[in-house]
Amino acid sequence: MAARPPGGxxxxxxxxxFGIAVLDARIEEAGVSFPATSEEIVGALDDPEIPYDAAxxxxxxxAVFDELPQRRFENETELLDAVYPVFDEKRRTSGGVLSTxxxxxxx
Numbered sequence: 020m021a022a023r024p025p026g027g028x029x030x031x032x033x034x035x036x037f038g039i040a041v042l043d044a045r046i047e048e049a050g051v052s053f054p055a056t057s058e059e060i061v062g063a064l065d066d067p068e069i070p071y072d073a074a075x076x077x078x079x080x081x082a083v084f085d086e087l088p089q090r091r092f093e094n095e096t097e098l099l100d101a102v103y104p105v106f107d108e109k110r111r112t113s114g115g116v117l118s119t120x121x122x123x124x125x126x
Contacts, residue, residue, distance in 0.1 A: 037070040038106035039099045042080065045069070046095060053094045057084040060098070072110040 036044070049063040061081050068077035083105045084090075092098040 035073050035075075037072055037075075038110065039103050041069050042102065042106075043095070043099060046098075051095075053092060053098075055092055055098075057087070057090050057092075060084075060092075069106075071106045072113060074113075076109075076113055078106075078109055 045064055045067060046060070051060055051063045055063075061084065064080055066079055066081045068079055069083070070077050083102050086105045087101055089101055092101065
């Protein structure tokens with residue numbers, strides 16, 4: 020997931036990454052090999068805080084795994100598919116109505 024920050028004078032705003040986009044990058048950086056268990060992934064990533072919305076709110080990857088019944092992932096795609104609903108739910112319920120409207124606006 021990524022969202023553009025509000026305009027502030029620069030002609031090309033950079034995208035703000037959060038959720039599975041950040042997790043994907045951190046998995047690549049840590050060199051996690053699959054199949055892997057949630058415990059192996061948490062250990063390889065050193066249980067980082069992952070931003071789940073454009074405002075920068077974070078959740079630990081261990082807390083994300085706590086919400087999943089699945090503990091073993093055959094590949095990275097399976098992992099990202101499993102955690103996406105957790106990040107999405109956190110994003111949708113964290114900021115209330117005004118935050119949801121603000122995030123939906125293109126500027």
